[in-house]
Amino acid sequence: MQYDVVVVGAGPVGATAARYAALNGASVLLIEEHTSVGSPVGCTGLLSTRAISECDVKPTNDIVLNLVRGAHVYSPNGNCLPIDGGKTKAYVVSRKMFDRKLVTMAVDAGVDVSIKTRAIGLNRTKRLQELLVLQNGVPNTITANVIIGADGVRSNIAKMAGLGNVQKVLSGIQIEAPYTSNDADFVELFMGSQAPGFFGWTVPVSETISRIGLAVPTGNESHAIQYLNILLNSNKEIFERCYGGVLDIVYGGIPLGPQSKTVADGVLIVGDAAGQVKPTSGGGVYTGAACAKIAGEVAASSAIEEDASVNRLNEYDKRWRAKLGRELNLGMKIHEFIGGLSDNDLDELLGSMNTPAILDLITEYGDMDRPSILMKKMLSPTNSWQMMNVFWAFAKAVL
Numbered sequence: 207m208q209y210d211v212v213v214v215g216a217g218p219v220g221a222t223a224a225r226y227a228a229l230n231g232a233s234v235l236l237i238e239e240h241t242s243v244g245s246p247v248g249c250t251g252l253l254s255t256r257a258i259s260e261c262d263v264k265p266t267n268d269i270v271l272n273l274v275r276g277a278h279v280y281s282p283n284g285n286c287l288p289i290d291g292g293k294t295k296a297y298v299v300s301r302k303m304f305d306r307k308l309v310t311m312a313v314d315a316g317v318d319v320s321i322k323t324r325a326i327g328l329n330r331t332k333r334l335q336e337l338l339v340l341q342n343g344v345p346n347t348i349t350a351n352v353i354i355g356a357d358g359v360r361s362n363i364a365k366m367a368g369l370g371n372v373q374k375v376l377s378g379i380q381i382e383a384p385y386t387s388n389d390a391d392f393v394e395l396f397m398g399s400q401a402p403g404f405f406g407w408t409v410p411v412s413e414t415i416s417r418i419g420l421a422v423p424t425g426n427e428s429h430a431i432q433y434l435n436i437l438l439n440s441n442k443e444i445f446e447r448c449y450g451g452v453l454d455i456v457y458g459g460i461p462l463g464p465q466s467k468t469v470a471d472g473v474l475i476v477g478d479a480a481g482q483v484k485p486t487s488g489g490g491v492y493t494g495a496a497c498a499k500i501a502g503e504v505a506a507s508s509a510i511e512e513d514a515s516v517n518r519l520n521e522y523d524k525r526w527r528a529k530l531g532r533e534l535n536l537g538m539k540i541h542e543f544i545g546g547l548s549d550n551d552l553d554e555l556l557g558s559m560n561t562p563a564i565l566d567l568i569t570e571y572g573d574m575d576r577p578s579i580l581m582k583k584m585l586s587p588t589n590s591w592q593m594m595n596v597f598w599a600f601a602k603a604v605l
């Protein structure tokens with residue numbers, strides 16, 4: 207088998223990269239180790255309206271389960287900061303159906319797909335790459351000009367290409383369970399020591415079912431389970447409305463902080479494999495899809511030019527960093543800052559934001575994909591007087 211481009215991993219990012227490579231004239235194979243696209247699910251499925259449109263998907267009823275317009279952010283002391291976006295800001299989706307839609311779109315663009323095909327080895331040169339796979343358990347070799355590693359948080363392609371590691375991996379765990387929502391238009395976020403270093407969440411699938419989870423920066427799954435048990439049994443908001451029964455369990459790693467190198471001779475990595483995830487929320491579909499389009503375009507043109515050298519592929523690294531690098535770096539700083547606050551600091555910080563003027567600013571400029579827009583507005587001289595209390599809480603927290 208010989209292709210211009212082979213994409214490893216049929217998640218949303220791999221499917222998008224494969225589609226874009228095909229749309230740019232390359233012959234493309236997309237391989238997936240599992241026997242089924244979109245399964246097992248490792249995601250809450252909360253996608254901003256921008257994420258869905260970045261993937262070129264229409265929010266149809268087969269994919270979208272619920273609409274979300276804001277968040278109720280709970281301080282460790284139980285006080286609630288109500289953030290109302292005023293209109294639909296995000297969709298709760300079936301990731302299985304969403305991933306399948308993206309792979310179907312790739313097939314429509316001319317991509318060949320091979321499931322139950324696992325990449326196990328790689329021999330690289332500046333022109334042709336040999337990808338060793340187990341296809342239905344049988345060893346095979348696929349030749350390609352360019353390999354795109356979209357193989358998720360524990361990317362083997364990144365390792366085989368000698369690329370480094372993401373800066374940090376969080377352990378995420380979530381159940382889907384019967385849960386009486388106060389308002390199914392709002393997600394709930396729980397800050398502080400109940401999910402230290404990140405946050406806990408409930409995301410309503412409907413008025414009576416929610417996805418309830420958290421992530422903690424340990425890389426230790428059993429640690430995350432312990433925290434989830436505490437959240438379910440000790441958090442007053444959740445305990446009173448989660449009345450037993452688990453419909454589904456999801457767990458997975460969330461990579462934060464992009465790789466310092468995302469290209470090597472013959473290889474580029476994208477999505478979770480490259481750490482292209484928003485550090486403030488752990489969401490990787492929007493950022494991954496935006497980078498996947500660039501990866502697909504650059505892989506196709508490099509393959510057609512028969513130049514898969516790291517210098518040629520570096521165009522991808524430069525372009526995705528120009529588009530999202532600043533936002534991800536700022537997000538990482540916000541993540542580290544919030545993660546370092548004590549429960550008291552968080553109570554004070556969130557309490558100081560609970561004023562009509564600041565909530566109006568958040569409604570107008572809050573953007574779950576680009577926190578820098580709100581940060582800039584909050585720090586502008588015309589608004590900074592409203593921020594005095596917040597600054598005070600920040601200052602006290604860092605002193």
Ligand SMILES: Cc1cc2nc3c(=O)[nH]c(=O)nc-3n(C[C@H](O)[C@H](O)[C@H](O)COP(=O)(O)OP(=O)(O)OC[C@H]3O[C@@H](n4cnc5c(N)ncnc54)[C@H](O)[C@@H]3O)c2cc1C
Pocket residue numbers: 214215216217218219220237238239240248249250251252253323324325326356357358359362378379380419456457458459460476477478479483488489490491492494
């Ligand atoms: C608990 C949790 C909740 C989350 N919630 C959200 C959310 O609400 N919104 C959001 O935007 N993001 C969320 N994320 C992050 C999101 O799931 C990822 O960022 C996104 O799935 C990344 O897509 P991807 O295609 O890069 O990787 P993946 O979706 O992980 O896909 C990688 C694919 O590669 C395949 N693969 C791996 N190795 C090989 C191999 N050697 N050969 C062949 N195939 C291989 C895997 O089977 C998999 O199908 C969450 C993550 C977790 C863990």
